[in-house]
Amino acid sequence: MTAPTPPTPPFRDPHLPFAKRIDDLLSRLTLDEKVSFLHQFAPAVERLGVAAFRTGQEALHGVAWMGPATVFPQAVGLGATWNTDLVRRVGEAVSREARAMRARDERVGLNVWSPTVNLLRHPLWGRNEEGYSEDPRLTSAIATAYTHGLRGEHPTYWRTAPVLKHWLAHNNETGRDVTSSSVRPRVLHEYDLRAFRATVEAGAVAGVMPAYNLVNGRPNHVSPYLREQLRAWTEEDLLVCSDAGAPSNLVDSEHYFGTHEEATAAALQAGVDSFTDHGTDGSKITGRVKGALEQGLLTEADVDTAVRRQLSVRFRLGEFDPHYDPHAGTGEFDTPAHRVLAGEAAEQAVVLLRNDGVLPLAADTRIAVVGLLADECKLDWYSGTLIHRSTPLEGLYERFGAERVEFAEGVDRVRLRTSAGVFLKVPPAPEAADEARGAEGALDPALLAGRTDLPPLTTDATGTEFALVDWGEGVLTLRAPDGRYLSVAEDGYLRASADQPGGWIVQETFRLEPQGSEPHGNGHLLRHLGTDHHVSVAADGVKVASSDDENPEVLELVVVERGEAAVARIAAAADVVVVVAGNDPHLGGRETEDRTTLRLPAQQERILEAARAANPRTVLALVSAYPYAFAPAPLSAVLWTAHGGQAAGTALARVLAGDVSPAGRLPQTWYADDSDLPDLLDYDVIGARQTYLYFEGRPLFPFGHGLSYASFGYAGLAVEVGEETARISFSVTNTGDMTADEVAQLYTRAVDPSVTRPRRELLDHRRFTLAPGATAALTFEVPLSAFAFWDVARQAWRLEPGPYDVLVGGSSEDVRLRGTVVLGGEPATPRPVRRRALAAADFDEQSGTELVDLTKVSGDAVTPAAGDSGELVYRACDFGADTTGVTVTVAGEGTVELSLGGGAATARLTLDTPTPGPYDYVTLDAPFAARGVHDLRIGLRGPLRLAHVGFSG
Known part of the structure; x- marks a missing residue:
């Protein structure tokens, strides 16, 4: 007799709703099994046939870290396209490749940690390359397009599950795990939350990743905004994945909690569902969760809530329905279509910043190509491995012919002589190793101990000449004649063995430290930056000393040729010079390292000056992850593109040649000087007048700027206001002689606002293609809520009645059409401070203060930024007819001073103990006489926290 087939458990039934299936699976899991799911690497539950699962797969501009994949332009480059349709198609390609790679390598995850929607508030942020724009609406538009591409269009099953990074107000690498971003309510709602909100509400987001930093004194991994904001925007079960190591930071570096059990419980209850910590070892996290359960800090229901959210993502990815998952058989990897798309994206990302008519280049132009990045195709920390590549030099060879293009990298060629009078050189080939040994079998002490399994790393007779590249602020790389970089291996020896600088800790960077005592007068110590120790010469080769006390070698720097000389030589004979400058994404501005200046590295400035001096027809092509400051006037043309992935060089050459008209637009302001920038840690974009929204100076190039080889005329602005939307229409005509893209940009500004509002603010945009003489009729439906601001007095959004300018044009400063519309709304009313206590954080203006956590769970308080003195202003406070007293809720110690208008203090409340x-x-009270409506000024003296202010009569 055949045993009956056991019934299919409900969680395996594809006909049931996901919620019921998750309920069933949760009921079958033991508490230990559920706890194990909370780590990034969730183990399999074999008795139920549930596979192991890993949250997290980097896919910012292609599948990263998992080997060869199609590499698209960096995120900031995708932002520069201003093309949501293109970015959606890039997201589709990336998700298809993730599926195809997953089919052959189960380490490839489908819960992708991208895109990054942190706003590019400050151009010195080391991770500028990862964001889309300084503007929240442009950022959310691009991010929404990318997540829709990653998710796929199937109504039930997702191709990949995108997680947005990094929640919240994260724009500094300097002290990123211990610094706090002080974000007042208006900035929070109008700026930082806005980019996340629109993307989440669009319905293609699986979750978010909290950032390392604190906001208002509270770590993001215990942020109440996860509950109060994020989860209120959607009915989907969002999965919150911690950043790597951040759960341990709550105790180890931030000291916010006393024990890891307390920290883990607080993060889980705040909304973190998956803990990325301790690599693949889940035992520490699960041990902390179990400890928290035993101590009564958590309940099993808390664990169930987090596991439910994770299972929701796994079900949506089709894990439990392999026969129904429409994406299971996806095999689209490195297809011709993906290669074409990579080229299209790279072309659309190019921004023409200046052009005096030298571009486009004629087919018979003789071109001198110079610069550190002219023959490079750089990757960044979140790139995949290139399958195809093109450098600017290769692209120009292909487009104009090698006979018309001459190249000089423009780097210094140097030799390094030891105190014994011999030059450091690359090692011999393996078969010649015996010849390099002396009578006692020791290696020549001047040899660099490289990999002997490689062919000779030299192309000259001595192997002693190196290319020295200064990447800024004295950070150097040294490259052997065959192109390999000097690197330090785990055994401490220098080897010419790296194809490119890279890695979490870069091992290919050095610094020369002058030593005046060297007998040749040009002596230097060579410090290896990865280990922070000097280089020494030993009997068995050149190595990094274990400490700086081990007699580091004093080396004479012998310059064989200056880079400027080679540049000047070929520039003088060319019709035009193309200087390709910029950054290496692993050096001088990257994750863990902010920049300190907008200026180009000194070596690149010298190359540029040498090119201009030799040939006035000089074009600067910047290939970089972030903006620079320089003098554009003497240059014939300037272009910028982010590192553009595998097709970067071909794309740049096609733009230079005029095969395609450039139509990229700047996604962030390019400032003229470092003095235009606020402090990196000042997150108050309103008070510090940051970004194009509030900046009152003259930028080098404004937000939205980008030129074309065509010209465009704008006409016929019409605005119709309905009950909920404004309908804005106009037409654009290509008045040039070639087909080109235009990016029409729609802005507004409040004409007579009652509070500080943006100088202008992007409402919408559209990129489109027009043939010569063709006209496009454009219409934008803008919700009236887009004109609102966060009213701190009401703690809500408010549309202020009055006139608003409607501005249309080619950039935030290139306004072609202007109109004014009068909108109705809710008029301002005085703050009812007698009826409702005044929250300290809801100030209108401040100086010398910062926001801190009211409690570890929720709320904000205000304290002097330096622990000494700060000022707060609350506009239009209604004290009624008979206010006679004031109470303040404070902690710490110090004095609170209150005054009306600009007068002297009329009340002082001091916390002596x-x-x-x-x-x-504690609550302090004092007499305070006021009547009617006045501005209230509060002075904070000493290291105290002000939570609330109340008034009575």
């Missing part, structure tokens, strides 16, 4: 801790608030 310090409270036991920062969250031990």
